[in-house]
Amino acid sequence: MLTVKEHITISIFALVVSAFLGVILGYVCAVNKKSEKWIVSVFQILRIVPSLAFLLLLIPVMGTGFQPAMTALVLLAIPPILMNTVAGMEKVPAFMLETSYAIGMSDWQVLWKVKLPLAAPLILTGIKTAMIEIVASATLAAKIGAGGPGSIIFTGLGLNRIDLLLIGGGIGCGVIHSFRVHPR
Template identity: 50%
Template sequence: MQLLLGAYAYFLDRQSAFWRAAGQHLTLSLAALAISMLIGVPLGIWIARRARVAQLVINLFGALRLVPSLAVLFLALPYFGTGFRPALLALSILAFPPVLINTYAGLRGVDRAVVEAAYGMGMQPLQVLRQVELPLALPAILAGIRVAAVEVIASATLAAFIAAGGLGQFVYTGYTLNRPEVMLVGAVPVALLALAAEVLLGGAQRALRLPGA
């Protein structure tokens, strides 16, 4: 309890810095997630129609998930330096595989009889994609986005190690000064943000599945 009271007191003394860091954290996380979606969803759609290429692409980007987030951040340093850009690059790479893989899996999981029926009704390929395949694959795609969002929000904490700001600044400061209450000022909001993303996107995913349940 004393630790929490100390964290709250520290927060009250530095509210402006806290909200600025929270804004940086959300901006970085949302930007990385948006980039991963803008690239991952179209690429997932493309490889879903090309079985020979699909396995190679999935294996390549799936391997990225084995690389620790901090390692990706520091690998970007020699090319992009410190700050927002290398953190954005690293987090986008981190978020990309689940979005890509779930988009591919969702489209491949669509019942082919339904797709053939749509073609039989005279629908064009783009119409089939937009009106049949994507709506049916949307729960799986959203599941990938949910996983990516939680991972990015949590990993954005590490951006403070390369001067990209965010709530990780408090974790870094607390660790450097050996003050656990300061670490909590950054760690607790990050955990709550990740939990909120999980609950909101998980709820949306379940709601999309209800009509077909």
């Protein structure tokens, strides 16, 4: 099914890009408190814009298709990753950092061997939240030509056909369910 493949492709690409950017921006915010104020403010303002409005606002700037949908999904997914990365980095106990420097670790070693592993649970929670937002909003990306099960839903709405709505909704729910993390 082409629509499921399109949905999964755009969701995974958007998650990878937003995770990369969100973690880097989160680290910058945790290290430089002046930049935290501005970066977090900008992304929190973007967060209040509804997904569909965000997608439609990008049409005059970028046109329709995969690229504007990807841009919108990435911008919608960065805030939870950014906020959780900042929180995770700030929650690293001071005694762990002091001990790391006391045994002779460099700044990079402290980052890779102490800060990131201890912040990982919160960072991964932000990534999980972002994935939920991406998968849900990627359905709406069909409105600007990005494909996916949303195209079936919008066709069903336009033709007033319940069968298409159920099929598109079923595919969308199946995709969302496949991304759920099941506890063991």
